[in-house]
Amino acid sequence: MKIFTDYLFKIISTVTFFLLLNACSDFPKDPRNSLENAKATGLKVGVALNQSFTIFEDSVLSGSEIDLIREFARRNNLDVNFTIASESELISKLEKYDLHIAAGGFSKKTIWSRKVGTTLAYDGSHVLLIPKGENALVTELERHFLKETAGK
Amino acid sequence: MKKKELPEELKGTLQKAKKLEWVTIIYMSTVVVLMYLVMGSSQAMKTAWLEDILSLIPTIAFLIAEKINTKGPNNTFPYGYHRVFSIAFLTGSLALFSMGLFLILDSSMSLLNMEHPTIGIMPLFGYDIWQGWVMIAVLIYSFIPAIYIGFKKLPLAKKLHNKILFTDSEAQKADYNTSFAAILGIIGIGYGLWWADAAAAIFISFSILKDGYDNLKTAVLDLMDRHPVHTENHKKDDLVLDIENFVKSWDWVKDARVRFREHGQVYFGEIAVVVHTNENLAENIEQGIKSLTEFHWKINDVTITPLPSLPKDY
Numbered sequence: 447m448k449i450f451t452d453y454l455f456k457i458i459s460t461v462t463f464f465l466l467l468n469a470c471s472d473f474p475k476d477p478r479n480s481l482e483n484a485k486a487t488g489l490k491v492g493v494a495l496n497q498s499f500t501i502f503e504d505s506v507l508s509g510s511e512i513d514l515i516r517e518f519a520r521r522n523n524l525d526v527n528f529t530i531a532s533e534s535e536l537i538s539k540l541e542k543y544d545l546h547i548a549a550g551g552f553s554k555k556t557i558w559s560r561k562v563g564t565t566l567a568y569d570g571s572h573v574l575l576i577p578k579g580e581n582a583l584v585t586e587l588e589r590h591f592l593k594e595t596a597g598k
Numbered sequence: 599m600k601k602k603e604l605p606e607e608l609k610g611t612l613q614k615a616k617k618l619e620w621v622t623i624i625y626m627s628t629v630v631v632l633m634y635l636v637m638g639s640s641q642a643m644k645t646a647w648l649e650d651i652l653s654l655i656p657t658i659a660f661l662i663a664e665k666i667n668t669k670g671p672n673n674t675f676p677y678g679y680h681r682v683f684s685i686a687f688l689t690g691s692l693a694l695f696s697m698g699l700f701l702i703l704d705s706s707m708s709l710l711n712m713e714h715p716t717i718g719i720m721p722l723f724g725y726d727i728w729q730g731w732v733m734i735a736v737l738i739y740s741f742i743p744a745i746y747i748g749f750k751k752l753p754l755a756k757k758l759h760n761k762i763l764f765t766d767s768e769a770q771k772a773d774y775n776t777s778f779a780a781i782l783g784i785i786g787i788g789y790g791l792w793w794a795d796a797a798a799a800i801f802i803s804f805s806i807l808k809d810g811y812d813n814l815k816t817a818v819l820d821l822m823d824r825h826p827v828h829t830e831n832h833k834k835d836d837l838v839l840d841i842e843n844f845v846k847s848w849d850w851v852k853d854a855r856v857r858f859r860e861h862g863q864v865y866f867g868e869i870a871v872v873v874h875t876n877e878n879l880a881e882n883i884e885q886g887i888k889s890l891t892e893f894h895w896k897i898n899d900v901t902i903t904p905l906p907s908l909p910k911d912y
Contacts, residue, residue, distance in 0.1 A: 450746060454742065454745065457741075474728055474788040474790070477790040566718055584716055592721055
């Protein structure tokens with residue numbers, strides 16, 4: 447049994463070491479710095495028009511997802527640049543890290559999830575798309591969603 | 599039916615082993631469910647999850663085989679059911695081996711395709727926690743009790759000379775390796791090192807493949823009737839030599855040669871003897887077989903053949 451406790455001690459101390467190491471840094475990070483870039487250059491949002499989520503009328507963008515993103519940008523002091531494009535164009539831009547977010551009333555079972563990252567479903571069934579693996583960005587976005595739903 | 603396998607003093611050990619195997623199944627099932635719930639898009643988590651599922655194979659195989667192997671011999675299976683352990687061991691190791699190969703390919707593809715795993719927030723008990731932390735917590739839960747159970751099972755496996763049980767406990771004891779690799783992979787993701795996930799997954803896949811290969815080798819060698827070996831180090835079991843010396847010590851025996859093979863937990867074998875005199879030969883042989891089965895519990899089935907000279911090929 448002594449061997450077991452020795453074993454356990456080694457493991458626990460190593461794990462604790464790593465956890466402590468992490469506790470003092472920004473976590474998680476973006477491999478391609480999307481969130482940092484958004485702070486510098488403004489949040490690049492691609493929009494595919496879709497019913498009540500994303501509406502373009504009289505040269506004005508509106509809709510529930512547009513509101514959600516504007517509110518996120520306001521809270522994080524980010525400028526927002528919207529561009530309207532087709533779904534497939536948005537996906538290829540996300541794959542090249544040319545966009546930070548794509549909105550278009552995407553369902554949480556979207557067929558694009560193999561190519562891009564998805565946030566958790568902000569209303570239980572719809573998600574925003576982000577470049578794959580940009581975990582600082584997705585974490586900030588999701589924190590925002592959860593605050594919004596908690597507020598309602 | 600008479601249970602012909604373990605001596606009285608080892609029956610308690612077997613009961614203990616069975617109990618621990620049931621504990622393993624219940625505990626590992628909770629691990630498998632939790633891992634599935636939190637694994638997200640991490641390749642390392644997926645690989646560790648599959649490994650945990652695979653680790654149930656030897657446990658279940660042991661419990662099933664243990665029910666069958668104690669059945670006595672009958673007309674259809676005149677040698678009894680001892681080898682059910684070897685067969686269970688072979689199938690389990692084959693599953694491990696092929697899954698290892700598949701996972702190496704799968705994880706390498708995820709590295710080559712530069713898959714960036716997306717891990718966001720998981721709301722838990724009113725807190726918004728980065729899901730990576732939840733994964734790490736589950737991984738820790740997946741190996742600390744496992745090591746403990748593994749350590750508990752190991753001495754039982756040695757006593758019972760049971761390879762499935764031994765493999766099972768060794769694998770559990772070593773489970774921290776893979777969980778640890780997965781934890782490093784996830785911490786890597788947190789640091790923005792997307793490749794850490796796939797790299798950890800490849801490491802885990804190799805460890806599955808290695809286990810599979812080692813077990814497959816042992817299973818095949820046993821089924822090839824090699825000289826019996828110790829479960830823990832694969833060294834030749836001296837018991838065979840002891841048997842030979844024991845037989846040579848009988849006063850009616852001039853010289854003897856023995857060969858044995860493993861049938862699951864027990865040994866089967868033949869003994870060729872050159873005798874001093876043919877007087878009372880049948881009685882001597884009968885008495886010899888009786889004293890051999892009392893010599894060690896592992897000697898389960900043995901025949902003694904008197905010959906004019908010893909066979910050269912064993």
